[in-house]
Amino acid sequence: MMDKKQVAAVLDQMGTLLELQNANPFRIRAFQNASQIIEGITEDLDDLVDRQTLTDIDGIGQGLAKIITDLVKTGSSREYEDLRKSLPAGLLDIIRIPGLGPKRVRLLYEKLKIDSVEALKRACETHQLAELTGFGEKTEQNILRGIERLRKTSEKHLVPRAAESAEKMLKAISRLKAVKRCEVAGSLRRRKEVIGDIDIVASVEEKHRASIVKVFVSQPEVSSVVAQGETKATVVLTNGINCDLRLVRDNEYPFALNYFTGSKEHNVEMRSLARRKGWSLNEYSFSLLKGAKKQSRIPVCRNEEDIYKALGLSYVPPELRENMGEFDASRKGAVPKLLEEKNLRGTFHVHSTYSDGANSLEELTKAAQKLGWDYWGVADHSQIAVYAQGLSPEKVNEQRREIENLNARLKNFRVFHGTECDILSDGTLDYSNDVLAGFEYVVASIHSKFNMNESEGTKRLIKAVRNKYVTMIGHPTGRVLLSRDGYPCDMVQVIDAMADYGKAIELNAHPSRLDPDWRLLKYAKEKGVKVFINPDAHNADGLRDVRYGVGVARKAWLEARDVGNAWPTREVEKFFAAIRA
């Protein structure tokens, strides 16, 4: 009745409702934690329920297992219904307003009967809040601004846009003489697929703090200042993204950087590990735990590596800090050597002037050479894509001849001839097998009929995966395969099929459309499915967009050998040939 996404949402909501009820904070955390766990599992939730193995998962006990089982089986649960009935639904909207937490939401409801954002807005405008103890005029103003901000920033920001702003702000800070070290932290450093806000950490002598904060808040990118203190400032940038600056002493810097990089889940585990050594860990330092039975001497930590070392761990790259197995790997010294941008030797999903691309084969080749690559692959649209000048079989032959001529002239560089072939609604492909056999590789993509139900959608894709000439499944429209709210299909099943048939998957890194789910990518890696980081480029500049995919690939623990475009030319040729063999 409910899938894992829905179950996760319900558990999170139960946590919030418990907060509003002023319940035991650890009980609250148990629900929030469980929500995270369920969202992250790659096994089939139905299976776990049927086999009654939910309690094998760390963090899920008898109580939560019962609730989850009820939700999956019946679509509801006694505990959930009781909680939901105990408070008006509108409070769940109100609590999302920045500056309002469970205590004050509860108070507003009890004293002023405020049970919706609209009612709250009216109450602020008529200054009813200021009459309550603990509230004043300033708070009313802040809430009104919060309501407005929530409306504007409810959507999260994509990595490339946030990265661009972050670079500008970082540059403004780092060029100041008083700043010793500074770096972007937070989810941007962890390369999450979407970014909430930008965190910058800087080390600076105390006497210079005020001047640094002043420079920060007066940057041209800043549209308003939310908070400005001695060690912290928060601003809203002109593009609507929040940006935080934290100032610390230089000896505190590694701790601050680590702390503000997160994730929260990673930090919680770090602190637990510190406690076991008899230390307390915060954003400034280790300190000896008062009254601990066993205490170890605290080593000097000059950088993040030292902190991990102190806890008996090898360095954990920011992309892996999600408490999703990185501590185990780190203890065993088995942290993978993650993909680097410089590992990439080329890319394969590129459109030329033959279909809807803006640059010729020659121009694209020059751009790829300029990036230091060894190859690239053309993948123009197939014939049904009339809107994009999809290629007829005759045109395909013409293109092949041009590529052969080009390759004959090129030294130490190779252009591959592929296609982005449409998967039709019945799962068959837009070219006959005869035509497909003429390509070196085939990216099979969906551009039509996005409103199928999940089982039909899954069948359609798996049928395409089975086609002997398909090399990799692409995701052309952005809201597709590896994204959580994309094309209706059970991606786990599709990945299983790819593993069975030795096919690859495309991580489409087109920046304007990026929202790939790294958990699914990680699952693909575990299954041995190769990944190609492709830009879906329509011009020469677009080739560079692969760099946005590298961060997501790192989050999924991908190493150079897991990624097709990190292989040398010969290996790529072999892989393509093996698929049709």
Added chain:
DNA sequence: GCCGTTTTCGGCCCGACTGTTTTCAGTCG
């Protein structure tokens, strides 16, 4: 609510900022 090669009971992460206080609670990250 969860968890246990120190525990089946008693723990479970911590500091800064804000606005309203006259010493601090609530919120945030």
